[in-house]
Amino acid sequence: MTGMQSNTLDAADPLAAFRARFIEAPDVVAYLDGNSLGRPLQVSIDALTEGATTAWAQRLIRSWDDGWIELPVTLGDRIAEAALGAAPGQTVVGDSTTVLLYKQVRAALALRPDRDELIVAVDDFPTDRYVLEGIAAERGATLRWIPSGDVSPDAVAALLGTRTAVVVLSHIAYRSGAIADVPAITALAHDVGALVIWDLSHSVGAFPIQLDEWDVDLAVGCSYKYLCGGPGAPAFAYVASRHLDEIRQPIQGWLGGAEPFAMGPGYRPGPGIRRMLSGTPPILSLLALGPAVDTVAEAGIERIREKSIALTEHAIGLADELLPDAILATPRDARRRGGHVTLDHPDFEAIMPKLWERGVIPDFRRPTGIRLGLSPLSTSFAEVESGIRAIAEELSEV
Amino acid sequence: MTGMQSNTLDAADPLAAFRARFIEAPDVVAYLDGNSLGRPLQVSIDALTEGATTAWAQRLIRSWDDGWIELPVTLGDRIAEAALGAAPGQTVVGDSTTVLLYKQVRAALALRPDRDELIVAVDDFPTDRYVLEGIAAERGATLRWIPSGDVSPDAVAALLGTRTAVVVLSHIAYRSGAIADVPAITALAHDVGALVIWDLSHSVGAFPIQLDEWDVDLAVGCSYKYLCGGPGAPAFAYVASRHLDEIRQPIQGWLGGAEPFAMGPGYRPGPGIRRMLSGTPPILSLLALGPAVDTVAEAGIERIREKSIALTEHAIGLADELLPDAILATPRDARRRGGHVTLDHPDFEAIMPKLWERGVIPDFRRPTGIRLGLSPLSTSFAEVESGIRAIAEELSEV
Structure with a gap:
């Protein structure tokens, strides 16, 4: 009966046609890791090939004069419009998420020189924590930790004070998939004069983000998850226009300078968001990312979110039925969860290799979690069911 | 007569066959900018396409388990063997040259905490100077500037002292092409207890580098020039094995940590050279770079240098004959110059657009320089002549 339901859901899916635009993987039965590495769209591969054989080779x-030099900003604007709810001129692409986060945190601290506390979550993704630990040590700042569990406005409020310089949190938690209330937390931080940096890695491309409306100061995000930019594709950084004149980041490089080809003495930060750049970004990766972003724009982020809710709802329903011993680590309330679902079971680690062998590819997150990353444009409801049935089968054989 | 000489030189060139491995650019008469952006090898495009359609898509x-996770180090080792004269385990690929230089300088300063001076050259590439200016400002260090002109051991010695923490210089100057005496300057720095960081961007792949033998501490370099890795391809960093246990860099990210997938609390630096990594590197770019590095290895860096000398010798001879009013900004002594030749003339800026239109593509460097980057594996002697003849023609029409 669930099987029929999957087909019914697929038949009624207004975004179903997008699946055919992704390159097929014949040995893959269910790809449930779209939030670790999005599948490639044919248009991205075409852009990559075209970029290599024409723009580079010919x-x-x-x-560089044909558009590469502007690409970090023009592509940033496309991401901003498709997925960030941000006006042009505030988003740039380049570097890894880690490097951009480092630059953003350092830049934000410099905007609050009389404050010495950073708020961070114990459950945040390792890179975010590690970057902040490093900066705290080098700048003599103190990390205030939100304890394990949901990043609620109350949890943040309990740590905020006149010493708080920056609140650095993930919009959607990488493990549980819980959504943080960005506008509420941002407002609380602003109430005490602090800044916010939101890591959008697990929400961008799957959840409607409204950076401008939410009054966010700074943000970073990954482009190889729901944005399907390719393995290690460069990340993006957002700086609200009100901060652009004043902001300075520590890795001063020629491409972020005022006149890169003047090559003159003395660094002067470039105009607007360009100043967040440092060195030369990996152009071919940017070219592959472009059409993937445009595909998100075409599908529409609201429709993507609707399908994302339906996919996670379907996954949870199937898990309730087929994996009764697994514990749902993700909020059951759709309004509180993002695009992935994590289930815990002590035997999940043991069955992971068998799942991968049979082409069922979720992710494993220690100590006992299977994480199902359901990329809305490339995942079918039937695929979710095949995957969860396979998990149930393997579990029954442990 | 010079025309015949070009053909004779091409006919006798033991590396001539490598040219056919690069993708043709039908409208290009003479590509003389291989030190800004190397041309693509067919094997690189094949690796890129294969990486996208198989490794990524299928x-x-x-x-990541099939080799991506190790790729920054395994590819680093291939570069080390082909072009750096460095034993395995000391070289890693990731980030841009600018970001890696930032990390290296910060790491080197931390190894000399009781010292506060950095030596840098006025003529160095802007990113190098800008990175150092930023770090000096944030760390309260002082920059000691080598004045305009050659970076000689004497010029460095004049600035070295017990306060010198790090000497940061380019092996081959981006504008003049002059070679710095790496072993001599490194030894002088070591004599006063300072460290060296060499930027190899304009030498790697064109000049035989011996980092281990020269006792270099740290190095960075660009992979999209003579290594032909593609536009914005990630850079590499070298750390001598004697420093690896102690070295720490400021951008603490998960991929540089001890156990990336443990995702545990508290950053611990990863084993060996991995600790210089921060976030996820652009994998497709690394895949394109790999076979290009292997091609350098196959040709052999000594043979590449021989051809490089012959190409620059040919260019200087042609310039003497055909561009008598231009001033050679590059050392006439082949032992003192790298793989490119810069000529100055007040009318060069005016003719650049015309040259590019007719498919003759050198680079322009302010205020009056035309820079001829003669990538040994992809440049013919006839091409050098065509290019210089075109420059002479355009100059005669100003």
Whole structure:
């Protein structure tokens, strides 16, 4: 009966046609890791090939004049419009999420020189914690930790004070999938004069983000998850326009300078969001990312979110039925969860290799979690069911 | 007569066959900018396409287990062997040259905590100077500037002292092409207890580097020039094995940590050179770079240097004959110059657009320089002549 339901859901899915735009993986029965690495769209591969064989090979250095030099900003604007709810001129692409987060945190601290506390969550993704630990040590700042569990406005409020410089949190938690209330937490931080940096890695492309409306100061995010930019594709950084004149980041490089080709003495930060750049970004990766972002725009982030809710709802329903011993680590209330679902079971680690062998590919997160990353444009309801049935089968054989 | 000489030189060139491995650019008469952006090898495009359509699209997240996770180090070792004269385990690929230089300088300063001076050259590439200016400002260090002109051991010695923490210089100057005496300057720095960081961007892949033998501490370099890794391809960093246990860099990210997938509390630096990593590197770019590095290895860096000398010798001879009013900004002594030649003339800026239109593509460097980057594996002697003849023609029409 659930099987029929999956087919019914697929038949009624207004975004179903997008699946065919992704490159097929014949040995994959269920790809449930779209929040670790999104599948490639054919248009991205085409752009990559075209970029390599034409822009690089034929136009050569002239391609910098043909648009490469502006690409970190023009592509940033496309991401901003498709997925961030941000006006142009505030988003740039380049570097890894880790490096951009480092630059953003350092830049935010410099905007609050008389404050010495950073708020961070114990459950946040390791890179976020590690970056902050490093910066706290080098700048003599103190980390105030939100304890394990949901990042609620109350949990943040309990740590906020006149010493708080920056609140650095993830919009959607990488493990549980819980959504933080960005506008509420941002407002609380602003009430005490602090800034916020939101890591959007697990929400961008799957959840409607409204950075401008939410009054966010700074943000970073990953482009290789729901944005499907490719393995290690460069991340993006957002700086609200009100901070752009004043903001300075520590890795001063020529491409972030005022006149890169003047090559003159003395660094002067470049205009607007360009100043967040440092060195030369990996252009071919940006070219592959572009059409993937445009595909998100075409599908529409609201429709993507609707399907995301339906997919996670379906996954939870199937888990309730087929994996009664697994514990749902993700909020059951759809309004409180993002695009992935994590289930815990002591035997999950043991069955992971068998799942991967049979082409059922979720992710494993220690100590006992299977994480199902359901990328809305590339995942079918039937696929979710095949995956969860496979998990149930393997579990029954442990 | 010079025309015949070009053909004779091409006919006798033992590396001539490598040219056919690069993708043709039909409208390009003479590509003389291989030190800004190397041309693509067909094997690199093949690796890029294969990486996208198989490793990314088919293997998906499983590719991390198939070798991606080790790729920054395994590829680093290939570069080390092909072009750096460095034993395995000391070189890693990831981030841009600018970001890696930032990490290296910060790491080196931390190894000399009781010292507060950095030596840098006025003529160095802007990113190097800008990175150092930023770090000096944030760490309260003082920059000691080598004045305009050659970076000689004497010029460095004049600034070295017990306060010198790190000497940060380019092996081959981006504008003049002059070679710095790495072993001599490194030894002088060591004599006063300072460390060296060499930027190899304009030498790697064109000049035989011996980092281990020269007793270099740290190095960075660009992979999209003579290594032909593609536009914005990630850079590499070298840390001598004697420093690896102690070295710490400021951008603490999960991929540089001891157990990336444990995702535990508290950053611990990863084993060996991995600790220089921060976030996820752009994998497709690394895949394209790999076979390009292997091609350098196959050609052999000594043979590449021989051709490089012959190409620059040819360019200087042609310039003497055809561009008598241009001033050679590059050392005439082949032992003192790298793989590019810069000529100055007040009318060069005016003719650049015309040269590019006719498919003759050198680079322009302010205020009056035309820079000829003669990538040994992809440049013919006839191409050098065509380019210089075109420059002479355009100059005669100003």
